[in-house]
Amino acid sequence: MHVDMSIAELYKYTGKSPLPADFDQYWDRALQELKQQSLDYQLVESDFKSQIADCYHLYFTGIGGAKVHAKYVRPKENLSTGQGVVMFHGYTVDSGDWLDKIAYAAEGITVIALDCRGQGGLSTDTVAVNGPTIKGHIIRGLHDDNPDQLYYRHVYLDTVQASWILMNMEHIDQGRIGAYGQSQGGALAVACASLEPRIKQLYAVHPFLADFKRAWEMDVNNSAYEELSYYFRAVDPTHQTADQVFNRLGYIDIQNLSPRIKADVQWVTGLRDHICPPSTQFAAYNKITANKEMTFYPEHGHEFLPRHGDQALQWFKQL
Template identity: 50%
Template structure:
């Protein structure tokens, strides 16, 4: 099957990515994780005063992330669980937030603890301490790019996912052998990264993951929509592209495809061939590097949107942990 703007399907199945992987990628993330582990998370759990249901406790989970930011997640815990039970970590799309309580209750009713992260600086309650407190909303891919790899904002967001996983895995009523990650778009990227940075994650269900293969996005002239800040960055900071190679090398530190080989969780991934926001080849760049057990569900006629039936597939996939 040929795609109108991307590779043919047989090429997608062997595509290995374009954006360079920094030579010190492993050292960079080893040091980042070591920094995260030195942070006192100062965990606080506060029941929500306005939303409670008979079978679940709905709470606000707060913890301190790298750089001192206070990070928020919605935490839903089943009241009737009498022995260690599974958990689901949920991640949201770019500039969105952790979502409504009610949309998570199917997992809680099935006996799961659910933790849904608010990414720092986006639409939820987490704090962004990169110069200002509160939301800054746009330009997060390129935030810190001019300051060096250690200042990339997604370094902190990726570490927040791993820190949330560590907190949930340590809960006495959670079975640490049955914890999964899920999300769509940015959430799909974070589901993969979390599973890569926390090897105890058992299952991972990403939908059309974002933040993959930036240079491929650029070369396809798809630096628009969610990736528009790549074009904006070049226009404002490198209009002649004199530093293009170094810019894409630095972006390689936060390129999801370079995390994929670290994943030990079983992966169920969904991709759609008409996706012009996160082109299929960029998603396959990550998928093809996953060495763990994996499967891909394809939606040939869909774009970057809701994919019918895949939430049900994900639910069954997680129940089978």
């Protein structure tokens, strides 16, 4: 039934990766830096046309001067309810097709779907870092002297900036914003809701970027965390700096961010997930003090989880 811990053990598990001593100061400082960024954005009309929504490419300038792209789908004026959802995609790909965003627009919900910088979409990655970047983005900036250079610090701040842009649109009700994503996108939705407490709903599907030390101790080379193995093999093959490495990763570990969440939470996971093992996810889920609910797919791994997309849209509509 499971490839990790039993369900009873999962609900008791609180993680192995450390919490940096200055974690709160790190993110408070990051948010103060983000407040200096403009919320101005550029809209470029898409060639995708719809009778129920206007579809645009939205660009804004993120931390470090990066040109960040998102798909922006706004319901026609007669359909708009003032509600909004920020969406986030899986590792290495992009914000996806317009089609699923149109489904939200049909229900009056405005969508901003972010492209992560330097991955499969149109966002740029401008930050120069020391050390290796091969095989993934977890380790991007890990070897730098300054923890502010971690790749995911910038991406997490992009998620918040995207939510601020959405909240400040004239037709949007700031009290009716949700966050949604799967895998890496699930982690980004968690980060967004953690760093922006005005997010009211969080729907996270088998999130990535949690409890790095636990992930490394498991079958790391066959998981989404394999780049940790490449990092140690290349930089520190005898693990002389392992404690420092995992402490540094603690800044971007969603289990350390999740206690900040104020939103209502729906969390979905497959018990046969080898890519983002359930225990890593529960390290974050168990630290959430807000209203939350877990849904299991006992026969599924890190894959498409049937019916969850329909359920997510229906749940968002309740706000």
